Amino acid sequence: LEGTCTAQESNMGTCVNSASNSSATSSGSSSSSSDCQDKTSQCSYWKEVGECKDNRAFMAKRCPRSCHLCPDQLQDDLVHGVDLGERQLLTSVNFPDVTEQESLDRIVATREYVQNLHLNEEIKTFCINKNDGCTIWAVAGECDKNPMYMKTHCSPACMSCELFTVEGRCPIDRNAVPAWKEGDLDAMFTRLISEPFLSQYDVQVWSMDPWVVTIENLISKEEAERLIELGGVRGYERSKDVGSKKPDGSYGEIVTDHRTSHNAWCQSGCRNDTHVKAVKQRLSEITGLPEINSEDLQLLRYEKGQYYKSHHDYIAHNIDRQQGVRILTVFLYLNDVEAGGGTHFNSLNITITPKQGRALLWPSVLNDKPHDQDWRTFHEALPVEVGVKYGANAWFHQFDYQTPSSKGCIL
Ligand SMILES: O=C(O)CCC(=O)C(=O)O
């Protein structure tokens, strides 16, 4: 071996015959282990004192076995890859076109990819080759042909570990057009307080900057009663707030004493109810916002003493989600409440009283920066003092909400 390799070529200690193989990463894997031996008994001492690292070129020639640079050793290390999951096969009769060399090159590239990944350590533990054939399959193009299986079961080989994060699974379309551009918020509310809308609906303006507006009888008694009923059919559950960030980058939900109501999400069957459809279509018409940008109605029930303390409907991390941030809340009061249960805007000092069929509208964002939070619209649901309060939230987002929702991409 000595004398046949230049220092450069013996970089990986695998140079056998530089004319026959030019791969820099793992060439010469076919040379037999007997070709590759230490040339002097001093090797183990030199290795001990760090010469394999410090004096690499020289050591590759004189002490390849001590420095663990022989092809058979290298191959074993690469293939074994405990950190990347299953020990990998290099050839398979089922994929005769895949050469051992291609598999080795893929493993080297995989190693590099994983080392450079900026992922949470916990997520990295998911990123393993779960099958010994991953590398061969990847070389054979299976990552593209069979992505569902390959990108989750052979994620190092397919270099698809990002898919274990919500941002990786649910990439944002930078070309998507937001529902509100600069000025659209003011335009919408201005339309609501102008003809012909004004003669059709009983509109009251509580504040113009930020906008806080109520519309009487936006939904009928029958519709309100149906929504209450549908909440019961789905089953009211203790309301939750946005919780903490999870390893995959998504956010959990949490029950706190900040919010003590119960709610039901109007999904699947409820979504297709005639009254629900009519209400949602009306909300879309009056706001001019696409129905698809709206969350499913959140049907709420507050019993005596229950409340939702001061909070904002804007969810900051939604800026990194396909649906974008919440821009507008339409809150529907579904019944009259004997006492308490008003919606109070903390910094505006406005309190709206529940009344069946009344809608309360306010933005979560700014007119001139419609992706940014308007800090003035913090609000709370005051405790119900007598009776029960029923309501419904309709939240509109900057972008399509329903599609990412159906793909598990919203949290
Ligand atoms: O119940 C209310 O009056 C308001 C509820 C609310 O602000 C919310 O659910 O985000």
Ligand SMILES: [Fe+2]
């Ligand atoms: Fe709210």
